Amino acid sequence: MTLAEASQQLQARALSAVELTRAHLDAMASRRSLNAFITETPELALERAAEADARRAQGAALGPLDGIPIAIKDLFCTEGVLTTAASHILDGFRPPYESTVTAKLKAQGAVMLGKTNLDEFAMGSSNITSYYGPVKNPWGPVDGKDLVPGGSSGGSAAAVAAGLCLAATGTDTGGSIRQPASFCGIVGIKPTYGRCSRWGIVAFASSLDQAGAMARTVRDAAMLLQGMVGHDPRDSTSAPVPVPDFTAALGQDIRGLKIGIPREYRIEGMAAEIDALWRQGCAWLEDAGATTVEISLPHTRHALPTYYIIAPAEASSNLARYDGVRFGLRVPGASLDEMYQNTRGEGFGAEVRRRILxxxxxxxxxxxxxxxxxxxxxRTLIANDFRDAFRSVDVILTPTAPSDAFAIGERLDDPIMMYLNDVFTVPTSLAGLPGISVPGGLSKRGLPLGLQVIGRPFDEEAVLRIAAVIERCAGFSGQPRG
Amino acid sequence: MSLDPETVRTIAALARLRVAVDQLEPLGKELSAIIGFVEQLQGVDTADVAPMTSVIDLLLPERNDEVTDGNCRDGVLANAPERIDCFYAVPKVVE
Structure with missing residues (x-):
């Protein structure tokens, strides 16, 4: 069942929010081996579902998300509910406040099922850096090996793909929504920087972090995103711009639209199946009446090194707050300074430590x-590349990731090999642009592969519109086993 | 550029991160590989390029200087690992 279908059935009273929630809680309980959730909140979920049903009975339903069970990445602060960022250093942290994004969703009646697993502080592309253990991709195992769901929003992606929730929130700093969406065969959209408030989201790299939506269809992702966006005076980087009706963009004609194909993304050694899917994506859009145009984004190859200076720099500053004084873990020391060092030395995992250093x-x-x-x-040059390209094209089409999902435990020896996962998603993040990953097909190993659509600032509508066409043409109905 | 154990010790001290002595060298190698990777930017011509300050074209908003929040002492202190009355407790700083 999709979010849109569930929403209709709730409206038609063919289904109650409590029934819907209970079914998802049962699914979560039966798939605990995926380790998709760090915290499950069944009582809270049933309570909110009952409230949603009561509202509906009185004809006072709050909108399309009222009574819809969703999962929340454990990077969003949720009032009174354990919030860990998948780090040991936030042991026992129960925020006394709610993030703006989750508060909005709550105010629209969405039912939180629990908090999903992620890479520690959202730093990773595999979900293996979580203090709470790796998440398994529901598409695995392959050849007897469990697969990563991608990351950092790996728990959200796995939960959505396995049908444990109708949709989930994610956050994306360099690809953390789009890459796991590609690995798990779902849709993930990172809107323009500034669309969603960052207030109450555990900060990683503030000039890049942006919340977004993950779901099984483009329409569902658009519906959840609609509930998350909007100006927030508490985040000075949240944009005071009008919010369009995202679902209205779906199904619109794409004839005459120009699709940019950046030649620099045809990287050396790219897997033939990734290239083939990309060409297939172009063909689908041309069949639907769009025109593809080769474009150049000349500074693309500098994006990863740029990212791996800026993101760790901002992270080292943001993560200075974890000192064992005000919240989370404290490891004693003889002096204040020793207490800081012990707490941080023990509380942060290897990847987070590397990035702080x-x-x-x-x-x-x-x-x-x-x-x-x-x-x-x-970074200015990279953003200028996109600005120049968008003078002649409406959106840009690329693969989402350079490979399908890899096995848990692979690519651990070399951090730089791991960083290459985000080669196609990082430039968009550096330029603050909206990007979506939509499933395009299966790899030779039978695993999902995504296509990425990138748009102009605040033009999520074009991104969604194109993604909906790809979704229709791909006819992706792939379901993970299990 | 390679980070010797002494440099790693200095950065770790700046970052207030306890790193075991036998980890300084292997960590230095890992960090050197990453620094080596990002070093390629030195070859990019950035003469007359302004560093990015904001990724979207927005002016920093202004607001009236008013108190809009507060009186939540207990909420603020609720997560303290150690507290005495309404204060955070830390190891002795002044003898």
Missing amino acids: IGTYVLSAGYYDAYYLKAQKV
């Missing part, structure tokens, strides 16, 4: 200009 290094005296300032200049 890199960030500290590139921001330290004598290196700031050479690394951080240089990266911010190259």
